[in-house]
Amino acid sequence: MPQWGDRPLVGRDAELARLLAAVDRALEGRACAVLVAGDAGVGKTRLLDELAARAAGRGLRVLTGHCVDLGDVGLPYLPFVDLLRPVTGEPAVPSAAAPPALAGLAAGRAAGGVRELPSGDAADLGRPLSPRPLVDDGRLQVFESVAGVLTELAAEGPLLVVLEDVHWADRSSRDLLRYLLARLTEAPIVVVASYRSDDLHRRHPLRPLLAELVRMPGVERLDLAPLPDAAVGELVRGLAAGVPDRTVDDVVVRAEGNAFYAEELLAAGLAGETLPMGLTDVLLARVEQLGAAAQQVLRVAAVAGRRVRHELVTAVSGLAPAQLEAALAEAVHHHLLVVSGDGRYRFRHALLREAVLADLLPGERVRLHATVAAYLAATPGAGTAAELAHHARGSNDLAGAFSASLDAAAEASSAGAPAEQLQHLEAALALWTAVPDAAARAGRDQPTLLLDSAAAARTAGEPTRAVALIRSALALLGPDGDPVQQARLHYRLAQALARIEDQAAAYRESSRSMELVPADPPSPVRTWAAATHARTSYALGRRAEADAAADEALAAADALALDSAWADTAVSLARMRGGGDRDAVTRRLEEALVRARRSGDTDVELRVLFNLAVVPYESGDVGATLRWVDAALARAAELGVEWSFYGAELRHLGVSARYVAGDWDGSLELAEGLARVPEMAAHVRAAxxxxxxxxxxxxxxxxxxxxxxxxxxxxxxxxxxxxxxxxEIDLAAWAGDAGTAAERARAAVRQLHTHWDVDRLAALRLVATALAPVGDAAAAARVAGDDAGVRHWVALGQELVTLASSAVDDHLRGVGPLGVEAVAWRARVEAEAARLAGRADPGPWRAAVEAFGYGHVYEQARSRWRLAEALLAVDDRTAAAGELRAAAEVAARLGAAPLRSAVTRLARRGRLDLPGTGRVPAASAVFTPRETEVLRLLAQGRTNRQIGAELFMSEKTASVHVSRILAKLGAGGRTEAVALAAARGLLTAPAS
Known part of the structure; x- marks a missing residue:
């Protein structure tokens, strides 16, 4: 186990708040207590450490005592000896006679007037006390003395008493805790005691005490539930930097909210282990405390699964009914098994089951799997096909596992679970060569099973896996295989390749499919080959070839009543021949939707829904887009195809459209909404x-x-x-890193050109965003008189403008007119280009504001900010103030802090009053007239000698003025002073 640094406290804000509320009550002079319960490793100690630090920061004295598992020979009062040791000055390591430390308390506090503990036998708490006529065997004096010490300490200041692991406390400590909580009701003391809830079996001695304590006034119980998955992920990333996402996901799933398990699993994952040996030992130590029959029940349950029916345990365990009942009761009472609401038994934690499984001998495991499989096969309704397949494989019954895997795949398909369907189909494929009658059992040949698996992979959002499976089917079929089957595989492969952006390869595969099957007579395979070829040809700009294939596919689909092929082809034609008539395109798509739903082809249905959402988006109707997206995502969830290609594209469109519409919370929620995101849908989260x-x-x-x-x-x-x-470009732009922004834009546009040769208008947004910091850098160079810098940044900016112009020209030639979003971004590029050239022209920026008015809330506000800057340059202060107010309102509503800061800085530079930013002082209120003249020359990069020469003063006098300017601005140097003065609107012409 690596030694991590400080463990971050995650996922415990609510619990910490409750504990701090108790601390606040102590600060107000009231006593209270909190009993903190949670499973081992759930994070009790880390939470209490944070509480102690926060309480100390608020002025409380913190005393902490720890209970230790010493079995039946535990030292009495050990946790109180531990917590009072800092008060008494006892050694850090107690001797075997540790309890007398309480007696030492008397000497340690006597000078302060605290009552002494009794001497003699009563002081030696390690031996039986002599009989005394006192309540509770003479211990009252001890209890009262401890209470007195704590009261005296609390009189000096509020006190936090922390007792950890009281499930291990000895009887005397438990009794003393009960006494203190009943006695200390008036002092400013908060007592926090933690214990393991999973250790409290039915006869545990702490159980009755807890039931009594929670009925006391001022005592509350705080249960620490397992951490949420997101918090475990945050913990793992906080423990080790650069942990791969797959490792994080694996730890999150297996740790099930337990912080200790997460740390151990992370260490094991980084070391290449499966289950850490230390963690296995910890888990098995609890199992070994049970009797032989209970351990046998746990072994059966571990093999049977995480959740197991009573009937299965009865059938497989071989125990007599009475013995079985007792064994189950023992396992449940020791919190190793839990009874679910449906009456099944389940392991309290999945890792406990893993540890029990790992401890089984190979022969015992095979035997148990075989017994479970036989029971499931002979008992209808006893389990699922997936469970039967698992146990058949575990018992080496490969033929039975093959058949059960196919049944499990069918069940998963019916349940709308494509990822599980793919898993079961691939399990069957792995067994194909080991089962002599596999084709007869499957009812299909191996290439067909591979194709079915590829379809499941596509639906599950794994297009790369689909490509590999179809290529395997083609290789298996060979060049001499049935042409019709080959053609089907080739067009399916073309469809899968298109979804991983390999359009050239997709075109080759669809072309090959067309070659293998004649057009006459029409056939379903030829029809789908033509429909697919139309799409791949359109993607490469081969319009004539695409039109011919689409016309053929549409006619054949009509003749053969192939609704799904007709709908798919109608989408291609509507999008390519719509001619900008949104209503006509929408009507055609709605007709396609009816046919797609009638066919039952969910992939085509989602393609139609995606295009119905895209059409209004391209025309600037973001509201209509979101209505279609929401309806389509609900349909995808209903069908269980949320991460299919078009399911992911719809979610991505929803994230983007909400961003554009100014619903930033909704955009983030949609981007982060689901835990499982396939790699090929990572763009959804990245959006x-x-x-x-x-x-x-x-x-x-x-x-x-x-x-x-x-x-x-x-x-x-x-x-x-x-x-x-x-x-990345936007982040660099707000940071003023023009070089990074420009380089990232150039690299991205080059990659975009490689994959989307003609239709690459996305370059406009990348270039426009990168031009902003480049223009800023050019403007700064002009102010500083840096001619070389001006030439450098202008040349770099012009290169970016050329990239954008090239993308527009290619689109107009190869695709058609620009949509409203592209028009807006082109206007932004033109406005940035004017600023790059040093022209303070409000016209281009006003055009950008109007263009983004189609519904892009944020970019319109950002354009208003730049428009205000241009208006100030031409001294139209009234108009500039109006634009800044509008931009500031949007920035505040969206929580767009960088834009809000930029708007505020511009208002200060222009000495404009902006609500919420305070009034901007005039330069004359900050600097003397002479300092204002010096500052102006500083901004021009003049030295002290040059300033003195121009203003007819000595170099020393100029130096004094510069020093005063730096002091007033709080600047560390000349360059910083100029930047701060400009940002605050103080860099003005000299006073007249």
């Missing part, structure tokens, strides 16, 4: 980066590291590239 960057969220940089790594691995994933590059 949320624009909101994080726009808000100045510090976590954006960490998320970008993840996105960059995934982009490098999935080189052809263009939408992921665009989401990542767009966020």
């Amino acid at each position: 949320g980066l624009l909101v994080q960057v726009g808000r100045g969220d510090a976590s954006a940089a960490e998320r970008l590291v993840w996105a960059r790594g995934l982009t490098a691995r999935l080189d052809a994933h263009v939408l992921l590239l665009l989401a990542t590059a767009g966020a």
Whole structure:
């Protein structure tokens, strides 16, 4: 186990708040107590450490005592000896006679007037006390003395008493705790005691005490539930930097909210282990405390599954009914098994089951699997096909496992679970060669089973896996195989390749499919081959070839009543021949939707729904887009195909459309809404980066590291590239890093050109965003008189403008007119280009504001900010103030902190009053007239000698003025002083 640094406290805000509320009551002079319950490893100690630190920060004295598991020979009062040791000055390591430390308390506190503990036998708490006429065997004096010491300490200041692991407390300590909570009701003392709830079996001695304590006034119980998955992920990333997402996901799933397990699993994952030996030992130690029959029940339950019916345990365990009942009761009472609401038994934690399984001998495991499989096969309704397949494989019954896997795949398909369907189909494929009559059992040949598996992979959002499976089927079929079957595999492969952005390969595969099957007579395979070829040809700009294939597919689909093929082809034609008539295109798509639903082809149905959402988006109707997206996502969830290609595209469109509409919370929620996101749908999550960057969220940089790594691995994933590059450029732009912004834009546009040769208008957004800091850098160079810098930044900016112009020209030639979003971004590029050239022209910026008025709330506000800057340059202060107020309102509503700061800085530079930013002082209120003249020359890069010469003063006098300017601005140097003065609107012409 590596030695981690400080363990972050995650997922415990509510619990910490409750504990701090108890601390606040102590600060107000009231006593209270909190009993903190939670399973071993759930994070009790870390929470109490944080509480202690926070309480100390609020002025409380903190005393902490720990109970230790010493079995039946535990030292009495050990936790109280521990917590009072700092008061008494006792050694850090107690001797075997540790309890007399309480007697030492008398000497340690006597000078302060605290009552002494009794001497003699009563003082030696390690031996039986002599009989005394006192309540409770003479211990009252001891209890009262401890209470007195704590009261005296509390009189000096509020006190936090922490007792950890009281499930191990000895009887005397438990009795003393009961006494203190009843006695200390008036002092400013908060007592917090923690214990393991999973250790409290039915006869545990702490149980009756807890039942009594929670009935006392001022005593409350706090249950620590397992951490949420998100908190475990945060914990893992906080423990070790750069942990791969797959490792994080694995730890989150297996730890089930237990912080200790998460740490151990992370250490094991980084070391390449499966289940850490230390963790296995911890888990098995609890199992070994049970009797032989109870351990046998746990072994049966471990093999049977995480949740197991009573009937199955009865059938497999071989125990007599009475013996079985007693064994189950023992396992339940020791919190190793839990009874679910449906009456099944389940392990309290999955890792406990893993440990029991790992401890089984190979022969015993095979025997138990065989017994469970036989019971499931002979008992209808006793389990699922997936369970039978698992146990058949575990018992080496490969033929039975093959058949059960196919049945399990069918069940998963019916339940709308494509990922599980794929898992079971691939399990059957792995067994194919080991089962002599596999084809007869499957009712199909191996290439067909591979094709079915590929379909499941596509639906599950694993298109790369689908490509591999179809290629395996083609290789198995060979060049001499049935032409019709070959053609089907080729067009399916073309469809899968198109979804991983390999359009050239997709075109080759659809062409090959067309060659294998004649057009006459029409056939379903030829019809789908033509429909697919139309799509791949359109993607490469082969319009004539695409039109011919589409016309053939549409006619054949009509003749053969192939509704899904007709709908798919109608979408292609509507999008390519719509001619900008939105209503006509929508009507055609709605007709296609009816046919797609009638056919039952969910993939085509989602393609139609996606295009019905895209059409209004392209015309600037973001509201209509969101209505279609919401309806389509609900339909995808209903069908269980949320991460199919078009299911993911619809979610991505929803994230983007909500960002554009100004619903940034909704955008983030949609981007982060589901835990499982296939790699090929990573662009959905990455699209949320624009909101994080726009808000100045510090976590954006960490998320970008993840996105960059995934982009490098999935080189052809263009939408992921665009989401990542767009966020990176925007982040660099707000940081004023013009070089990074420009380089990232150039690299992204080059990659975009590789994959989307003609239709690459996304370059406009990347270039426009990168031009902003480049223009700023050019403007700064002009102010500083840096001619070389001006030439450098202008040349770099012009290169970016050329990239944008090329993308527009290619689109107009190869695709058609620009949509409203592209028009807006082109206007932004033109406005940035004017600023780059040093022209303070409000016209281009006003055009950008109007263009983004179609519904892009944030970019319109950002354009207003730049328009205000241009208006100030031409001294139209009234109009500039209006634009800034509008931009500030949007920035505040969206939580767009960087834009809000930029608007505020501009208002100060222009000495404009902006609500919420305070009044801007005039330069004359800050600097003397002479200092104002010196500051103006400082901004021009003059030395002290040059300033003195121009203003007819000595170099020394100029130096004094410069020093005063730096002091007033709080600047560390001349360059910083100029920057601060400009940002605060103090860099003005000299007073007349």
